[in-house]
Amino acid sequence: MKIVVGHLYPDYLNIYADRGNIAVLARRAAWRGHELEVHTVSVGDPVEPGAHDLLYVGGGQDREQALVAEDLVAKSDGVRAAVDGGAALLAVCGGYQLMGRSYRDFHGGDLPGIGLFPLETVAGETRMIGDVLLECELEPGVVRTLAGFENHAGRTRLDAGAEALGRVVAGFGNDGDSGFEGCRVGRAVGTYLHGPLLPRNPWFADWVLAQALAHRLGEAPVLDPLGDELEQQAHAVSALRARSRGGKR
Amino acid sequence: MPLPLAAEIALARTAGRLSRLAGAGGGTTVPGKLLWKVDPGAVDRLAARLPLGSALISATNGKTTTAAMAAEILSGRARLAHNNSGANLVSGVASTLLDARGAELGLFEVDEAALPEVAARLRPRAVCLGNLFRDQLDRYGELEHVAEGWRAAVRALPAGAALVLNGDDPQVGELARDRPGAVVFGVDDPSCARPSLQHAADSKYCVRCGTPYDYAAAYVGHLGDYRCPNCGHARPPLSVVARNIRLHGLDAVAFRLETPDGVRDVRLGVPGLYNVYNALAAASLAGALGASLDEVATGLGRFTAAFGRFERIAVGERRLLMLLIKNPAGANEAVRTIVDGGVPSLAVIALNDAIADGRDVSWIWDVDFEPLLAGLGRLIATGDRAAELALRFKYAGMPSGAIEVIPALERALDRGLELTPEGDELILLPTYTAMLALRKIVGERGFVRPYWERAA
Numbered sequence: 022m023k024i025v026v027g028h029l030y031p032d033y034l035n036i037y038a039d040r041g042n043i044a045v046l047a048r049r050a051a052w053r054g055h056e057l058e059v060h061t062v063s064v065g066d067p068v069e070p071g072a073h074d075l076l077y078v079g080g081g082q083d084r085e086q087a088l089v090a091e092d093l094v095a096k097s098d099g100v101r102a103a104v105d106g107g108a109a110l111l112a113v114c115g116g117y118q119l120m121g122r123s124y125r126d127f128h129g130g131d132l133p134g135i136g137l138f139p140l141e142t143v144a145g146e147t148r149m150i151g152d153v154l155l156e157c158e159l160e161p162g163v164v165r166t167l168a169g170f171e172n173h174a175g176r177t178r179l180d181a182g183a184e185a186l187g188r189v190v191a192g193f194g195n196d197g198d199s200g201f202e203g204c205r206v207g208r209a210v211g212t213y214l215h216g217p218l219l220p221r222n223p224w225f226a227d228w229v230l231a232q233a234l235a236h237r238l239g240e241a242p243v244l245d246p247l248g249d250e251l252e253q254q255a256h257a258v259s260a261l262r263a264r265s266r267g268g269k270r
Numbered sequence: 271m272p273l274p275l276a277a278e279i280a281l282a283r284t285a286g287r288l289s290r291l292a293g294a295g296g297g298t299t300v301p302g303k304l305l306w307k308v309d310p311g312a313v314d315r316l317a318a319r320l321p322l323g324s325a326l327i328s329a330t331n332g333k334t335t336t337a338a339m340a341a342e343i344l345s346g347r348a349r350l351a352h353n354n355s356g357a358n359l360v361s362g363v364a365s366t367l368l369d370a371r372g373a374e375l376g377l378f379e380v381d382e383a384a385l386p387e388v389a390a391r392l393r394p395r396a397v398c399l400g401n402l403f404r405d406q407l408d409r410y411g412e413l414e415h416v417a418e419g420w421r422a423a424v425r426a427l428p429a430g431a432a433l434v435l436n437g438d439d440p441q442v443g444e445l446a447r448d449r450p451g452a453v454v455f456g457v458d459d460p461s462c463a464r465p466s467l468q469h470a471a472d473s474k475y476c477v478r479c480g481t482p483y484d485y486a487a488a489y490v491g492h493l494g495d496y497r498c499p500n501c502g503h504a505r506p507p508l509s510v511v512a513r514n515i516r517l518h519g520l521d522a523v524a525f526r527l528e529t530p531d532g533v534r535d536v537r538l539g540v541p542g543l544y545n546v547y548n549a550l551a552a553a554s555l556a557g558a559l560g561a562s563l564d565e566v567a568t569g570l571g572r573f574t575a576a577f578g579r580f581e582r583i584a585v586g587e588r589r590l591l592m593l594l595i596k597n598p599a600g601a602n603e604a605v606r607t608i609v610d611g612g613v614p615s616l617a618v619i620a621l622n623d624a625i626a627d628g629r630d631v632s633w634i635w636d637v638d639f640e641p642l643l644a645g646l647g648r649l650i651a652t653g654d655r656a657a658e659l660a661l662r663f664k665y666a667g668m669p670s671g672a673i674e675v676i677p678a679l680e681r682a683l684d685r686g687l688e689l690t691p692e693g694d695e696l697i698l699l700p701t702y703t704a705m706l707a708l709r710k711i712v713g714e715r716g717f718v719r720p721y722w723e724r725a726a
Binding site for chain 1: 414
């Protein structure tokens with residue numbers, strides 16, 4: 022089956038190897054007989070409702086983020102309509118911030134966001150940099166870990182009642198003190214974790230693929246397991262790093 | 271009461287010797303760190319004693335090689351204080367100054383982030399700025415932050431200081447705007463241009479208005495001949511130029527060096543277009559320091575290699591060819607250089623994640639390793655993050671069975687040598703701390719001298 026991905030601003034928001042995430046989705050789809058078709062959605066391009074099974078947005082440096090901010094506002098109805106229509110979404114780091122209501126930079130300037138996630142981000146004086154380990158329960162009773170790297174000045178506050186992606190085991194997370202990381206609204210997930218995120222967290226890559234397929238099939242399919250020994254090894258080292266040196270200022 | 275400078279110097283030198291005696295490596299920054307603690311201002315006074323002053327070289331990529339090339343050119347003119355083992359923070363500069371008895375001219379490669387402070391302390395007579403690429407974001411922060419530090423450092427330079435800039439880098443070339451006397455160098459040979467900007471190109475949006483640049487030619491990363499179609503910001507006029515570039519695989523690169531003083535044909539004993547940039551930087555800086563064009567051409571022709579950047583080491587009946595990789599732009603050039611010499615069937619790639627390597631290893635996904643896949647039959651992934659590196663190649667399409675994950679560097683090296691036929695060369699691509707460790711391993715087997723014994 023064809024899985025259509027809309028990659029938002031790949032030429033601007035690509036600072037933490039976002040193409041690694043796309044490569045993992047493409048291969049893991051192909052190994053199951055599916056085909057990932059990636060379309061660039063850049064400045065001036067509309068987000069057509071129903072056109073994408075998955076929207077992906079990565080992170081950029083402040084300068085690049087400011088360059089796309091205005092265009093992003095013009096896309097907000099399209100992105101929200103796509104997700105309301107059942108498309109999956111993965112937003113990483115800067116892309117995660119921009120999917121919230123607003124981002125206030127260190128000088129007090131406000132960048133408006135898309136308003137998909139119920140959260141606001143305010144830049145702090147220091148960056149929160151290091152390895153991170155999360156515990157996630159995306160399906161009730163199934164607890165799994167995500168390992169990654171974070172590097173952000175933004176402190177992200179979720180609205181009361183909002184669902185986080187996971188609980189911080191080691192690292193800073195959304196704001197360094199709430200103990201939560203990321204945000205989830207149905208099939209849409211935002212997170213600060215890069216590394217990139219998906220190669221060393223294959224279960225989550227498959228979860229994202231299944232959510233994208235759910236847009237086509239009506240429900241998320243069970244994907245055939247793959248031999249993930251290298252992925253598990255990479256996950257284990259990354260998790261160990263987070264436990265030993267994550268969240269230190 | 272502060273200690274007299276002479277007493278501080280004696281104390282700090284003793285510490286360096288003790289560090290070496292204790293087997294703690296080169297001890298290259300120990301004396302400087304100590305001096306730094308005792309009296310930060312001592313660095314300024316030590317530098318002020320150099321009769322010919324100091325020259326600083328900074329860049330994300332190529333600063334060690336550029337400094338080594340400049341040293342080769344200038345060594346006949348003056349006795350140098352040169353931090354040739356890569357200790358390029360304030361403490362490393364201080365250690366070099368402590369060690370360099372009788373030196374006349376300071377020649378220092380300086381960490382990009384440390385440049386503002388080193389420039390403020392040393393009051394250099396010349397500064398050479400090569401390029402800015404994304405590099406170790408966990409350590410340096412965003413590119414824009416480093417660029418802002420450079421702009422401030424340039425504004426604060428003494429009025430008489432010479433400024434040498436790479437005009438092919440939009441961020442760096444823009445520094446010439448307020449320094450009309452700046453020496454601007456660049457490449458002008460569209461036959462060497464890349465068909466398109468690389469994935470990891472950084473400064474591809476106009477530094478003045480944010481519009482994507484049009485490139486008449488892109489040479490290395492975002493370095494090239496750029497023009498903004500909106501506001502017209504363009505590469506500044508070049509005063510030192512490389513034309514008619516001829517790449518000779520892994521052995522050499524030749525080019526025509528054009529300067530206001532004349533033209534010379536130069537043949538470098540190191541490969542790659544990126545080394546043409548290093549040579550242009552070294553030639554421009556040496557010229558600004560008074561070297562003649564003949565000295566420049568002779569010095570560049572004599573140059574062989576800088577510590578760990580591109581080294582051939584004979585190990586019995588085989589050779590190691592070691593190319594340092596540390597960020598996407600630099601690694602892309604290492605890959606391109608290797609591929610120009612013929613894609614190897616085997617490579618050992620070492621990924622560590624210590625502070626000096628960058629704790630965030632995501633950068634390997636921005637490197638275009640793909641050209642290697644055409645002929646690479648076996649990859650030995652090693653280092654602390656060997657599995658992560660293996661994933662990079664697995665998801666690029668390399669069969670899992672062709673990848674061996676051997677985190678221990680020494681075992682990986684031996685496995686690579688075992689698979690290398692007699693008389694052949696084994697390609698090693700290590701990150702910084704992996705490079706140091708691998709050199710130490712082959713050094714302990716008697717094949718390469720420790721770097722602190724090589725100091726000029």
